[in-house]
Amino acid sequence: MIISPLPASVSENLAEKIAEKITEQPLSLPLPSDSPRRSTSLLILTGLWIIIFFAALFAPPLLDDADGTHANAARHMALTGDLVTLHVNGIRYLEKAPLPYWLDALSFRIFGFNTFAAHLPQAIGVLLLALLGFHWASKAFGPRTAFYTGLAILTSAGVFLFTRIYIPEVLLSLFLCTALYTLLQSLNSSKIEGVLTEPEPRAHNLYPYLMWTALALAVLTKGLVALVFFFGTAIIYLALTGEYRNLRKLKPLTGLLLFLAIAAPWHILAGLRNTGGMNGHGFFWFYFVNEHFLRFLGKRYPMDYNKLPGYLFWSLHLVWLFPWSLFLPIAFIKGWNQWKQRRNAFRHAIKMGRIPEPRPTPPYGTGYALRYHRNMFTGALGYALNGFGANTTLLLFLFSALVLVFFSLSTNQEYYTFPAYLPILALIAAALTRAENTYDEDKSSRRWITFAHATLTVIGVTAASALAYGLWTSRNLPFVPDIGDLLAHRGVGDYTLSMSHFFDLTGPSFAALRLPAALAAFAFAIGPAVAWWLRTKSRHLAATTAIALTSTVFLIAAHIALVRFEPMLSSQDLAEKIQELEDDRAISRDNQVLLYGDQSYGSSIPFYLGEDVYLVDGRSSSMLFGSTFPDAPHIFLTHDDLLKTWGTGERKILFVPLEKRDEVDRLLGSKKILLEETSGKALFTDRPLDNPAPN
Structure with a gap:
């Protein structure tokens, strides 16, 4: 209204x-x-x-899915100077x-x-x-x-x-x-x-x-x-x-x-x-x-x-x-209390005759009461909005x-x-x-601030205990750089919410996350308690800053953990493997790189390779609409196209995400040679290397 x-x-x-x-x-x-x-x-x-x-x-490095896709669009723009039409793998985006x-x-x-x-x-x-x-x-x-x-x-x-x-x-x-x-x-x-x-x-x-x-x-x-x-x-x-x-x-x-x-x-x-x-x-x-x-x-x-x-x-x-x-x-309590105070002050000012009562003009009737309360609300709101802060x-x-x-x-x-x-x-x-x-005078302020600190302390102790338990149970396990090999293979590529990957962490993976887990456990065990102690001493600025510093240490730990997830969430290492083989002349630079499935599975590969790639069974999601334009490049291959060209013409290098490994095994059988594997993702080629590296 x-x-x-x-x-x-x-x-x-x-x-x-x-x-x-x-x-x-x-x-x-x-x-x-x-x-x-x-x-x-x-x-x-x-x-x-x-x-x-x-x-x-x-x-x-850039993660697969949206991170790599958007970087590829910007890479194309930087190379071509086309500031109007976005392209990913040569396809309109x-x-x-x-x-x-x-x-x-x-x-x-x-x-x-x-x-x-x-x-x-x-x-x-x-x-x-x-x-x-x-x-x-x-x-x-x-x-x-x-x-x-x-x-x-x-x-x-x-x-x-x-x-x-x-x-x-x-x-x-x-x-x-x-x-x-x-x-x-x-x-x-x-x-x-x-x-x-x-x-x-x-x-x-x-x-x-x-x-x-x-x-x-x-x-x-x-x-x-x-x-x-x-x-x-x-x-x-x-x-x-x-x-x-x-x-x-x-x-x-x-x-x-x-x-x-x-x-x-x-x-x-x-x-x-x-x-x-x-x-x-x-x-x-x-x-x-x-x-x-x-x-x-x-x-x-x-x-x-x-x-x-x-x-x-x-x-x-x-x-x-x-x-x-x-x-x-x-925030809710203080906001509501302030509104009630200013509304009551407005009504008191009317009662004392300092300001006129905002009665609506005639005609009287069924709508008069509604208009009266509307004017009272508007007047009280105007009385409350008495500065830039309000x-x-x-x-x-x-x-x-x-x-x-x-x-x-x-x-x-x-x-x-x-x-x-x-x-x-x-x-x-x-x-x-x-x-x-108003901490010392207002019981409500003190009660709700104490509640917030108590909750944070309980969360901190619980998180620190869980992290400490994970560290203890993994104390005898060796450090494994590729954390993807330690995670449950649950088809994370099928998740459609951005934070889905974080639900795949399992107990043994703590061996690869000892440093960030220890850092986070320390922050949660110490920070909330120190902040609460400072609050009880009415050192409010220090207490609130201590909460921020606790969160800072936790976020640093989270970033270190994210770096450890790199082999699973990014395919940069596979792009580097291709470049390494080219530099060693194990494969020719005149090859065809193909991604199996939607381009989001390996979107970081074309960015780090610096070239567009072919997509097998990848005419989907963000690539679908752009592929229908008549001038779209022929980068989309079907299963039959892959079978017909596999082993012929230029060397084929096929990236296969974890979710598609079984499908590719059924399709190509033994007609493929493994070049590299990490976190369940694999690079296959269709023929032996031109210049195999010595053992």
Whole structure:
């Protein structure tokens, strides 16, 4: 329901009274005595980013599936200079917006085709997101909340996990949150904490255009869903606050022209250059209809996406936002208590005659009571929104709620709600700061902070005990570099959720994970207890920082574990084997490399080889629509094609994933020679080596 404003005569008088009350009762957070300096906070946050994210850019190599696929698209763009049409293995790849690939292609041109260059834009995106959260929270809530917001972004489990592969969510979050921040600054350019001032002309004109620019970049990053989130949030916010009367501050006409000038050219060129695909469809149908509307409805073609059950979708956010999700109850309680206080203060001001009661105008009747309560709610909301911090709270709440509800209805992957992370973490940080400020006087604040620490300590002790048990039981087992040989062979390639691989860890694999397991066990055994002890001494800044450092050590351990999973999750070593055989002249450089099954099984191979490959029974998923264009290269082979050409013409080198080994054994039998095997993946060739290496 759209809430209309109060009658003009009432709203003007009410605004004046509210402005007076604002100056008497500012809502900004009191400044704690031990708040960190801005320079110190930025130094710590930058250091954490270097330790957690920058240091992780060099290993592990690109993973198969989305990581390698997206890097291949950017590699093609960097080599050909075609900034309009994405290609993977020479096939049109039309389902993605281009900006992440532009950034990756630029990185490749500067640093070369390697893992560091592939993931650098995403790591920079994390740093910029943390700095944006720090800056926004500093203006809205104060320096301590700003520091906590930056800490939470850099040390949350979900931010770490979902930046291990090259997906656009972190860039989408950066641009959308920038658009929201500049929206708020555009509307509040003439107000600072409720005190009316003369706006600065340059800032007043700059913020709206920054908003439209950020929104255009968000569309070029993820597509139309960026418009849904931004305008959905903005419309509700403008309606609730009555700020739609200041719509001119947002420069809707010139701003829209700027938005179109940035976002429209690529969409138009992509549509003109990509026509005549499946059933006569081209880019416009596939990108807008299939990848947006049909994906939301769960009817996308091909049907290769899954959806989390509702209970998992909501509960897993406690994991993605861990450890800061433990303070989520404080955010709800503090937010609700603040709303009740401001609502009661509004009613008391009416009762005392300081502001007029917002009664609706006649006619009286059945709708009068509804209009009266609507006006009371609008008036109380206006009374509560007495500064930049309160407006920020409302805007972040609306945005995060919209993102979560949207993807609870749509098909989804675990990381789709990434844009809500910064808003939720900033609200948690603000609530935690308020609770710390009232820790000694307010039993509720003390009780819920204690509950969070107790929960973290129990989780820490449990995790440390489980890790210690795994280390003890594997103490006599030898270290095996290829952890894939120790894992249960459960068809991980058939999983359609991004975190499915992490469910294949078995007991014996602890022998290959001793270092990260010991590191994580130490962090969980010591960190939560130290943080709780510091909290009992009312050393709140140190206690919260201790939680962040605990998470940091755990994330470092997780990264080391991910590197140990490299043979299973990446096929770089198999690409290097091919290059080694070519360098040793054991095979000719004029060979045909083939991937058996969908290209996602071994998508890192063509990237590290630096060449396109053939696909056997691989005309599926992301390769399907692009293969229907008449100029698509003939890279798709059937089983019969493989049998006819196997052993004839150029040497064939066939990559076979674990999931397809039995199928290939039945198809080729003994007509294949094994070149290399790792984690169940294999390289076969169709003839003996030209120059076998001596024993």
